[in-house]
Amino acid sequence: MSYISVIASHSALQIIKGAKDENLKTILLCFKEREKFYKMYSSPDKIIIINKIEDIMKEEIQEKIMEAIFIPHGTLISEKNLDKFEKEFKPRVFGNRWIFKWESDRILKDRLLREARIRTPQYFESINDVDRPVIVKLPGAEGGRGYFIARNKEDLKNKLEELTRRRLLKNKENIFIQEYIIGVTIYPHFFYSPIYNRLEILGCDRRYETNVDAIGRIPAKDQLELNIIPTFTVIGNIPIVLRESLLPEIQEIGEKFVEATRKLVPPGIIGPFCLEMICNEEGELYTFEFSGRIVAGTNLFINGSLYSTLLFNEPISMGRRIAREIRKAIENNKLKEIST
Numbered sequence: 001m002s003y004i005s006v007i008a009s010h011s012a013l014q015i016i017k018g019a020k021d022e023n024l025k026t027i028l029l030c031f032k033e034r035e036k037f038y039k040m041y042s043s044p045d046k047i048i049i050i051n052k053i054e055d056i057m058k059e060e061i062q063e064k065i066m067e068a069i070f071i072p073h074g075t076l077i078s079e080k081n082l083d084k085f086e087k088e089f090k091p092r093v094f095g096n097r098w099i100f101k102w103e104s105d106r107i108l109k110d111r112l113l114r115e116a117r118i119r120t121p122q123y124f125e126s127i128n129d130v131d132r133p134v135i136v137k138l139p140g141a142e143g144g145r146g147y148f149i150a151r152n153k154e155d156l157k158n159k160l161e162e163l164t165r166r167r168l169l170k171n172k173e174n175i176f177i178q179e180y181i182i183g184v185t186i187y188p189h190f191f192y193s194p195i196y197n198r199l200e201i202l203g204c205d206r207r208y209e210t211n212v213d214a215i216g217r218i219p220a221k222d223q224l225e226l227n228i229i230p231t232f233t234v235i236g237n238i239p240i241v242l243r244e245s246l247l248p249e250i251q252e253i254g255e256k257f258v259e260a261t262r263k264l265v266p267p268g269i270i271g272p273f274c275l276e277m278i279c280n281e282e283g284e285l286y287t288f289e290f291s292g293r294i295v296a297g298t299n300l301f302i303n304g305s306l307y308s309t310l311l312f313n314e315p316i317s318m319g320r321r322i323a324r325e326i327r328k329a330i331e332n333n334k335l336k337e338i339s340t
């Protein structure tokens, strides 16, 4: 088994490149209209045409990739039927296939972060408990679209009523209310390696979000007059070099998270993940979300990052890091330790 397979989106370009750099063969599950583009930028060894993401659940498609290790990325999480994927997807999956459900369900996600005993923003089960500024995450909102901030309980109630009146919110039960942390966002990229038995920090980015990142460009009095409300639609990613004194703490937070996944989602997280953090003015780190797989922010580091250089002294992207883990596992007969 020295093939990998991947769906043509999200971070597939660096995953294919990384696999080739590690001498693994590659199969791309590609939409017809993207074939020309992906051939030019990644030249996979084989292309299998799919019409939609759910096609990966089809018997005839699975048969064609049974000999490959499937590498999941963000596109899989946007897929609604993760239960079916967990149970019925037959090829081996790189990492822990049971963790994706924990990422896509906000309540489960919060439980896992709490289990890690790391600093997290307070979660409010009921609107009546709100006693500070909050961010409201509406069901199904992707990439921060449709989130809003409320100053206090009254402001929250008014805004929810307004949304209900405009029929933008059907069921208040499904909203996720979280303490709003004032600070800067940082998204460290981790890789947990069962082969090397260690957790690695391989990069860090922040998201470029409109219009919250635009607000500083507008004088405060104009913001009021124009009634500008912060929104969080992701437009791109910006690389970050962290203040070095933060790194040991970030490593420790990552290790606690790995430990929590071992308890709640055995065998625990394997391979890439990201903890989404906010650092406030006291330098306190709050982890408000996680992604249990490769994140798009790693696309910044196709040629490796400062941190991957420290560990490997060669250009190792997250895609290549995955491929290296697979190659080492194959060489040492340990595929079961890195895939499910």
Ligand code: AMP
Pocket (backbone or CB within 6 Å): 121, 135, 143, 144, 147, 178, 179, 180, 181, 182, 185, 207, 209, 232, 276, 278, 288, 289
């Ligand atoms: P998420 O979909 O949870 O990753 O959030 C999208 C964006 O909303 C983040 O990148 C942050 O800019 C912002 N955000 C989310 N949760 C919080 C929070 N608890 N406090 C402050 N900002 C937040």
